[in-house]
Amino acid sequence: MTNSDTQYRQGITPFIWFDSEAEDAARLYTSLFANSRITHLSRYSSEGHDAHGQPAGKVMVAAFELAGQQFSGLNGGPMFKPNPSISFFVELDTEEEVNALWAGLGEGGSVLMPLDNYPWSQHYCWLNDRYGVSWQIMLRANQDGGQTITPVLMFTQENLGRATEAIELYTSTFPRSAAGAVQFREAAAAEEPATVLFGRFTLFGQDFIIMDAPGSHDFSFTEGMSLMVSCETQSEIDRYWDRLTADGGQESHCGWLKDKFGVSWQITPTIMGQLMASTDQATADRLMREMLTMRKMDIAALEAAARG
Structure with missing residues (x-):
């Protein structure tokens, strides 16, 4: 893409x-x-x-x-605050670009893995920036372009071992989606064999990375980092909402929900952005008032509120 x-x-x-x-x-x-x-x-x-x-x-x-x-x-x-359970994997073409981004994002932040040569990349680092947003930055392995920034979902704590289950749920829910290559830990590995070491999948044609993370981690999924899905129709909203809240998911307010893994999603009509862009403050106020009454978004009700 x-x-x-x-x-x-x-x-x-x-x-x-x-x-x-x-x-x-x-x-x-x-x-x-x-x-x-x-x-x-x-x-x-x-x-x-x-x-x-x-x-x-x-x-x-x-x-x-x-x-x-x-x-x-x-x-x-x-x-809520972002944490490394969802990070951004950045692939760049030159070491100079990696160095510059490492310096710019690292100022005032914290280092999770220092910039160095690793088995998976000769030039890689992992850091939390000054706002707590987590970035993994590396030299691109294949100079064939592709998506520069890819969200990474890390399954920790009680979610450990559920990465393949998540791939199945997400790729069966959204269009233009597919499971990609998945690398599992070997059975002889000292830590949690048969869990996902590194995997890829696509949703709406967009790339995502997923992994199970053994060991002691003091973070898991929260509203600090969510995934906002843009929907053209009410039927799309209904389908995604029903699929993602099933089997232990949780409804929240204003189009927010958590799926059964605790990943936060916003199921949002595309028209909401157009309506909120109105320069008429009265229209914006009516939309805000209506939205605050909702759990799942209702396009017809939002349009009616915009009309007054």
């Missing part, structure tokens, strides 16, 4: 929860990646203050592109 394909047809957008630094983070990231820009800033109004608790005028969502791929950041307060 090329960057241009992602830019115009991206079905799933990584969505990062910040306390109040979404705009700052977007400006940092877009300064470090080529083919990047901030695409939209939406702001809180006084409507819904009892629910969101944010002052009117504060940035609510910062939408941005990195290497032509779409991301969003929410200023949601201190309730």
Whole structure:
């Protein structure tokens, strides 16, 4: 999948929860990646203050592109934070690019694996940036292009050993999806044999990486990093919502849910972005008021609220 394909047809957008630094983070990231820009800033109004608790005028969502791929950041307060259970795998063409991104993202952050030569890459590092967002950066093995930034789902704690189950659920739920190559730990391995060492799959034609992570980890999936699915129709929303909340998933509010593994998703109508882009504050307030009453998103109700 090329960057241009992602830019115009991206079905799933990584969505990062910040306390109040979404705009700052977007400006940092877009300064470090080529083919990047901030695409939209939406702001809180006084409507819904009892629910969101944010002052009117504060940035609510910062939408941005990195290497032509779409991301969003929410200023949601201190309730949730991103952690390494979902990280971003960045493949770059030169060591100079890896070094520059390591330096730019690492300033004020913490190192999980230092920049070095590893069996899987001659130039690789893993870090949490100053906002707690986790990045794995490496020299691209094959100079054939492809997706620059790939979300990585890491299954820890009670989810250990469920990566293949997750691949099956996700690829059977979304269109243009397929399981890719999966490498398992050998039976003779000292730690959790037959678990996924490294696997790939695609959803909506987008690449994802997945792995089981044995050992002691103090993190698992939270709302700090969610996956936002853009839906054209109510039937899409209904299907994804029903599939992902089944067998132990949990409904939340405003289109948010957790699947049975605890991964957070937002099932969102594409028209919501168009409606929220209105410069009419009264329209935006009506939409906010209506959305705050919902669990699963209802396109007809949102359109009715926009019309007043």
